[in-house]
Amino acid sequence: MSERLVIIGGDAAGMSAASQARRLKGPDELEIVAFERGHFTSYSACGIPYWVGGDVDERDELIARSPEEHRERDIDLRMRTEVVRIDVDEQRVLARDLDSNGSDGSDGSDAEYWTSYDKLVIATGARPVRPPLAGIDAPGVHGVQTLDDGQSLLDTLRRTEGRRAVVVGAGYIGVEMAEAMMNRGYEVTVVNRGAQPMSTLDADMGRLVGEAMAGMGIRMVNEAEVTKILTGEDGRVRAVATEDGEYPADVVILGIGVRPETGLAREAGLPVGTHGGLLTDRAMRVRGHDTIWAGGDCVEVLDLVSGSERHIALGTHANKHGQVIGSNVGGGYATFPGVVGTAVSKVCELEIARTGLREKDAKAAGLQYVTTTIESTSRAGYYPGAALMTVKMIAERRTGRLLGVQIVGREGAAKRVDIAAVALTAGMTVDQMVSLDLGYAPPFSPVWDPVLVAARKTVTAVRKAG
Structure with a gap:
């Protein structure tokens, strides 16, 4: 007898979970039913500003997989259908067909129906403030x-x-x-x-x-x-x-900004954290509930630098959560270790990046720290197109452990934050960072990459601080 997996939410986390679970188990072993209240599924919400601004010509360019493509993979995807209640005790959800709800002049109750589950994935995302x-x-x-x-x-x-x-x-x-x-x-x-x-x-x-x-x-x-x-x-x-x-x-x-969309979960008595997101273990299973998983913008995740829980709404995390969930509900094994808080953005020619802790985050975590700020260029200063950037680095005062990096500059600035993201994940000190063997050629970097210049200066600050 096959199991039934029910998924609430048809975007990054939900459909990544569905797709991964289907790779591991066929329809004769696992029935997958997914509910999505909108008109679209598996799309890049992060790309919307660039579509609105004209950098992306067509809306459909942001869609990774259509409902029809999911259905071809034996996923019962029900669009324009909103889950309005989770019954944890009976292991079932109440769904409402939004296109027929009350359209005939009735109270809409005939558009609601219950669906039972053996395993449930909550991927309800976040809602704008x-x-x-x-x-x-x-x-x-x-x-x-x-x-x-x-x-x-x-x-x-x-x-x-x-x-x-x-x-x-x-x-x-x-x-x-x-x-x-x-x-x-x-x-x-x-x-x-x-x-x-x-x-x-x-x-x-x-x-x-x-x-x-x-x-x-x-x-x-x-x-x-x-x-x-x-x-x-x-x-x-x-x-x-x-x-x-x-x-x-x-x-x-x-x-x-946005807040986790966890109204359904709260009403069902599922645990939420201080930021309003669902709390899960490393397998993305909702704490205290063996048959319920959650991922994407509706959950809180472990900050690997501070050790606390935080809410970060990013498609990169949501897709990884979905892969982990799909592996686990499909009979495999995977975990999501946490994040260091890396994000990049731009406004016109200005690039903005951060990873790790800000100063106030470090204070809230009870950490003593030093900070340094340097200015450098994206390429060798003599090479055409070299652009200025400012790098701020935060390190733990006694140990020199890297705590965070922020970068503001022009072309070539933002993605340098990935160097710091890897260093944070590895728990490196700024002294260790100075010796990193990074790629160099005048069109790409000065001899000393700006991140390493900041690390050198921060090593000095740590030593002066004792």
């Missing part, structure tokens, strides 16, 4: 979490004659959407609650990002809390209001 402000749901106000969101925004841009865009928030989504709107020819204002953009960086590095964005013609409004969205007589958005002023807008994009 949408504060309860007056006007937040007005036409012209958009989040950008899903392909449906991106399509809705593009439809608005095609209908809108005005060319003023206000982006609320200056994290990864905010700065990427600021670039997208500039590429579309809009006048862009970024309203940011913090003193500097990119709160994932320390303030001194965030200041470099803010200065660069302002130099690109983006209006930066920092330390400003949005109080309401103002609308015109037609009900459409016309401005964003803060305590200190109003900023005219023909379109508003929310880039405030």
Whole structure:
């Protein structure tokens, strides 16, 4: 008799788990039923800003595998179907067909049905932060979490004659959407609650990002809390209001961040952490529940540097979680060890990268540390196209163990953070990093790579600190 695997969520983690499980077990051994409430599956949400901005021509270029392709692999994928309840005791889920729910004038109860499971995967993702402000749901106000969101925004841009865009928030989504709107020819204002953009960086590095964005013609409004969205007589958005002023807008994009989508899990009594994400073991099994796994943006993961749990919404992690889950539910064995918090982004020509801990993270972990900041170039200084970059490095005060790196610069800056990510994962000291045998040629790097220059300086700082 075959088992039934039920998956809630049809994007990166969920469908990676389904595909990996199917590789290990055929349909005669394992029935796979997956529920997805949206119109699309297995797509790159990280690519949405570049599709909106015109760097990617077609929406379908962001889709790795269509529902039909999943079904060809004997995965029963049910689109536009939302799971509204998990019954842990009876091992079943209640699903609702969104396209037929109430469409005939009924209360929609006939569109709901129960599906039992032997094994359950929760991959519900994350939801955009949408504060309860007056006007937040007005036409012209958009989040950008899903392909449906991106399509809705593009439809608005095609209908809108005005060319003023206000982006609320200056994290990864905010700065990427600021670039997208500039590429579309809009006048862009970024309203940011913090003193500097990119709160994932320390303030001194965030200041470099803010200065660069302002130099690109983006209006930066920092330390400003949005109080309401103002609308015109037609009900459409016309401005964003803060305590200190109003900023005219023909379109508003929310880039405030995301939170784990764990409402279903909470209602079912499953364990969640301090950041709101589901808690799992290293096999991605929900703690205390042998038949339930979870992965992607709805879970918290182990930070290998600080030793604490944290929530990081990235497609790279979600796909790895799915591979681990699929291996385990399919009869194999795999684990997810944790993360070091590596992320890269860009706004126009500026590249932004970080990995490991910020200063405030190190303090929160009870670590004593030293910091150094250096300026260098992406190539040998005499080679055409050499671009400046700033590297900040954080190391433990007594041991010299690397704790974190942040990089802001032009072409060739961001991916250098991978050197530091590997060093963090290996638990290297900055002294050990100095001896790393990195590739060198004038078109690619100075003789001393900028990361190694920072490591040398940090070694000196550690020694001076005793």
